[in-house]
Amino acid sequence: MLQVASVTHRYDVSRPWLHRVLAGEPRQHLTAVDNVSFRIEAGETLSLVGESGCGKSTLARLAVGLHAPSEGTIRFQGETLSSVRAQPALRRQLNMIFQDPYSSLNPRWRVRDVIGEPIRVFGLAADRVAQRRRVETLLLQVGLAAEDGEKYPHQFSGGQRQRISIARALASEPAFLVCDEPTSALDVSVQAQILNLMRDLQHRLGLTLLFISHNLAVVRHMSDRIGVMYLGRIVEIGPADEIFHNPRHPYTRLLLEALPDMTRTGRPRNPVGGEIPNPIDPPSGCPFHPRCPLANPRCTREKPALLLHGKTEIACHAVEEGRLPDQLCANRGCGQVACL
Amino acid sequence: MMLLWLQSDLVHGFRHAPLAVVSALVVTLLILAAVFAPWLAPHNPMDVASLSLLDSFKPPFGMPTADPANPLGTDNQGRDVLSAIMYGLRVSLLVGFCSILLAAMTGGAIGLLAGYAGGLVDAVLMRIADIQLTFPAILSALLIDGIIGAMLPRTMRESVQIYVMIFAIGISLWPGFARTIRGSTLIERDKDYVLAARVIGVSAWRIALTHVLPNVLGPVLVVGTLGLGMAILTEATLSFLGVGLPPTHPSLGTLIRFGNDFLFSGQWWVTVFPGLALVLTVLSINLLGDWLRDALNSKLR
Amino acid sequence: MTLLSVRDLVVEIPSRRGLARPIDGVSFDIEKGEILGIVGESGAGKSLTGAAITGLLPNPGRIAGGMVLFDGNRIDDLPATRMRRLRGRRIGMIFQDPLTTLDPLFTVGQQLVETMRTHLPLSDTAARTRARDWLDRVGIPAANRRIDAYPHEFSGGQRQRVVIALALCAEPDLLIADEPTTALDVSVQAHIIALLRALARERGTAVMLITHDMGVIAEIADRVAVMYAGRIVEIGPVDAVIRHPTHPYTDGLMGTIPSVARRLDRLRQIDGSMPRPNGTRDAMPVGCAFHPRCPKVFDRCRQERPVLHTAGASLVACWLA
Numbered sequence: 001m002l003q004v005a006s007v008t009h010r011y012d013v014s015r016p017w018l019h020r021v022l023a024g025e026p027r028q029h030l031t032a033v034d035n036v037s038f039r040i041e042a043g044e045t046l047s048l049v050g051e052s053g054c055g056k057s058t059l060a061r062l063a064v065g066l067h068a069p070s071e072g073t074i075r076f077q078g079e080t081l082s083s084v085r086a087q088p089a090l091r092r093q094l095n096m097i098f099q100d101p102y103s104s105l106n107p108r109w110r111v112r113d114v115i116g117e118p119i120r121v122f123g124l125a126a127d128r129v130a131q132r133r134r135v136e137t138l139l140l141q142v143g144l145a146a147e148d149g150e151k152y153p154h155q156f157s158g159g160q161r162q163r164i165s166i167a168r169a170l171a172s173e174p175a176f177l178v179c180d181e182p183t184s185a186l187d188v189s190v191q192a193q194i195l196n197l198m199r200d201l202q203h204r205l206g207l208t209l210l211f212i213s214h215n216l217a218v219v220r221h222m223s224d225r226i227g228v229m230y231l232g233r234i235v236e237i238g239p240a241d242e243i244f245h246n247p248r249h250p251y252t253r254l255l256l257e258a259l260p261d262m263t264r265t266g267r268p269r270n271p272v273g274g275e276i277p278n279p280i281d282p283p284s285g286c287p288f289h290p291r292c293p294l295a296n297p298r299c300t301r302e303k304p305a306l307l308l309h310g311k312t313e314i315a316c317h318a319v320e321e322g323r324l325p326d327q328l329c330a331n332r333g334c335g336q337v338a339c340l
Numbered sequence: 341m342m343l344l345w346l347q348s349d350l351v352h353g354f355r356h357a358p359l360a361v362v363s364a365l366v367v368t369l370l371i372l373a374a375v376f377a378p379w380l381a382p383h384n385p386m387d388v389a390s391l392s393l394l395d396s397f398k399p400p401f402g403m404p405t406a407d408p409a410n411p412l413g414t415d416n417q418g419r420d421v422l423s424a425i426m427y428g429l430r431v432s433l434l435v436g437f438c439s440i441l442l443a444a445m446t447g448g449a450i451g452l453l454a455g456y457a458g459g460l461v462d463a464v465l466m467r468i469a470d471i472q473l474t475f476p477a478i479l480s481a482l483l484i485d486g487i488i489g490a491m492l493p494r495t496m497r498e499s500v501q502i503y504v505m506i507f508a509i510g511i512s513l514w515p516g517f518a519r520t521i522r523g524s525t526l527i528e529r530d531k532d533y534v535l536a537a538r539v540i541g542v543s544a545w546r547i548a549l550t551h552v553l554p555n556v557l558g559p560v561l562v563v564g565t566l567g568l569g570m571a572i573l574t575e576a577t578l579s580f581l582g583v584g585l586p587p588t589h590p591s592l593g594t595l596i597r598f599g600n601d602f603l604f605s606g607q608w609w610v611t612v613f614p615g616l617a618l619v620l621t622v623l624s625i626n627l628l629g630d631w632l633r634d635a636l637n638s639k640l641r
Numbered sequence: 642m643t644l645l646s647v648r649d650l651v652v653e654i655p656s657r658r659g660l661a662r663p664i665d666g667v668s669f670d671i672e673k674g675e676i677l678g679i680v681g682e683s684g685a686g687k688s689l690t691g692a693a694i695t696g697l698l699p700n701p702g703r704i705a706g707g708m709v710l711f712d713g714n715r716i717d718d719l720p721a722t723r724m725r726r727l728r729g730r731r732i733g734m735i736f737q738d739p740l741t742t743l744d745p746l747f748t749v750g751q752q753l754v755e756t757m758r759t760h761l762p763l764s765d766t767a768a769r770t771r772a773r774d775w776l777d778r779v780g781i782p783a784a785n786r787r788i789d790a791y792p793h794e795f796s797g798g799q800r801q802r803v804v805i806a807l808a809l810c811a812e813p814d815l816l817i818a819d820e821p822t823t824a825l826d827v828s829v830q831a832h833i834i835a836l837l838r839a840l841a842r843e844r845g846t847a848v849m850l851i852t853h854d855m856g857v858i859a860e861i862a863d864r865v866a867v868m869y870a871g872r873i874v875e876i877g878p879v880d881a882v883i884r885h886p887t888h889p890y891t892d893g894l895m896g897t898i899p900s901v902a903r904r905l906d907r908l909r910q911i912d913g914s915m916p917r918p919n920g921t922r923d924a925m926p927v928g929c930a931f932h933p934r935c936p937k938v939f940d941r942c943r944q945e946r947p948v949l950h951t952a953g954a955s956l957v958a959c960w961l962a
Contacts, residue, residue, distance in 0.1 A: 017463075051826035064539050085541065096539045104532035108554040114533075118540045157914050165536075172540055187682035187853060192897035192908040199907065214826070221899035221908065244901060258831035259901060260856025275798055275829060352657060 007072035050229035101161035112149030159190035238312025442510030447517025455525025480512035524556035565629035651706035678862030733808035750788035798829035877955025
């Protein structure tokens, strides 16, 4: 369905021209996505997970064509994204759900116009009456009432607004949906409603999802496959069960370890230190090496490539060289990487 | 509905701001007086035939030899000052409103374009605005007025002067609107609802006009109200300097200029009352604008 | 020994739509050295409870009933100046956004020294030494050098640690932490949680931890109070509340949280949304505030409001408990 091949994306974060000339500064670039490749098969859910600044949101925008990649190509159903964007019949099949339910709906538009916009843009309804009926069907489909179309976004709660966003995304009759942190602004009980709704709709409509989140539990619930990102690179990608039961990249292990665990109240731990480096000036070699307990001189020099190990692809010299201990420490209470 | 809700909150705040209520009341009264001047004014100051030099320099109400028919006295030609003010206000407000409309439309369009297009377009347009902002608005207006005046044949000048003024003042005030709209556009442009429209391939023009524009209009109201005071003052200043509106279409500024000649010969009322009218107008408009700015800032955060 | 005791706290906010009651009869105690977690969805009244205790209610909110006892003395009616002294010295606070707490114009060292010297009898040099120790303890690398840095020179996670140092340096007896880790990445969050717990244990500081994150609560709190629509619906030892929730709301809430350990086909969900005591959208229901969403609702719930009563190790406000 979607094929991302060696995609790199840089943002120009230089200061304005006059400042640069006066201060004698060069242009500055931030590599938000660094040589990333993956595929998404029809009907599956791939999640990208990582902490802030790892490039997952940039990748989401690249995938729907909001940005053009600096390098590499993205193909949707075999066609390059730029040609997909030029053909309404194909473009229609790609849509997106955003994180913030408060800024993703135009406050001055009625809900029926918000949901009706894709229908109008792609000419999916014969006339106004048909469009209206379609909007009402969509509203019912996401668990709202048909009359809600007459209201304005501010009359709804965050969860209801996210339902409206979903209805708008479905209005173009997409095959592929990019969901950028769709529940991270919501309370857990509302999150559960939205996640259930998305799973239901996915099954019913046969959607393919690219799901972006920082929340591992949400990702676990939603995904067939998971890609873990760190500083613009995918460090580990594979089937969801593999990633959670047999995490091998030290960063994946750190993430899982850092996760507060509901089932173990008051568990003692001694978490791994360090913080995410500045992405404008990333570390040499493997970007994770300054925090990695298994780092050796090679890691500081050479960027590890994403290689297939069993069912998952991992970018780690330690895994490649077989230096990685097999499992997390059996006692999960201890199970940090540093202990290994 | 959104607008209604906003307005209801605005209206609520308004009722609890006595200064704003008074200013709004004064502005409304002044506008009514100006619009209905031909029916309300006791005399017609434009009707030269009805003027008599015998009536000249009657003092205003409260002075010995005052005539109740001319509560604010008369000028050197026997023209009723109150009526002249009402007609002058009419011209002043007309020029003010029209030039602000022009400024808002050009400035708004440029600001929207600069903010939404960004990059080089933005840089060029905003540098032009910056350059114009280094001149006081009055200087730009003077310049534009002078250039157009020089291009027109002498005979035409007087009859089209009012349009020239509107154009000159309107153009001199666009940068304020452009900067405000551009600022709000920059914020709205990156919001997710704009991205959602971009994802499905809505054209940039359409997004700018149907999505962004309705969301950046709030601040225009504030800049427009404050700008209105500025426009009226600019016109009055130009007219006072003698490059503004001709005596055939006297504005408040023109009236002040003519009255000024008699200030030191004792007939102060000919200039002071038009002056007070100008101060009252601009002050109440500005107070209203200030309140609107504070109210919208706190509500729209 | 009970350090903080909140009794029947009622907070009212007059608005032009009428009088809202975002907190309606909240009671709980915190012992010395104990960590009490306060959880609930946004709008449940968690943060307002913290604000009411510290005398920082946003205008025009006010305490309309009940009382707050700190170390045996009433503090809800203290004059503003005495409350301010108490707040710096004996009650420390951490908010979600560290930038609102730090003054951008002063170095973190200056801010720490000033805070300590205001509340503790310390010389300038002694305070500075202690400031460095604090930065070290909260895990700021190279504290010796970083003490003279300005807040903007720190990363988000480090800033939050500085805020924690600032809240703790006057050695308060009670720390009120309002969503201290919500804005942070998980790896940094883990650090802050560990730090808070260690400090509570070492110094016997009581902590009131306000968060919507059950995972954080599970890991750090001794007891937990679950709030719903301005009331506490269940309060008890963390194990009991999380593993064997008694109130249908708590039970439902636990089911809505996706788990990393196993994948379910569907999450349990609580339909509808919490009534907002401060809005017009949903008026507060009569009786139990949860009854319109409760799967086990019966007649009495619609008429009478349940009060907290003992159920096992916990206190629960439900007619079924």
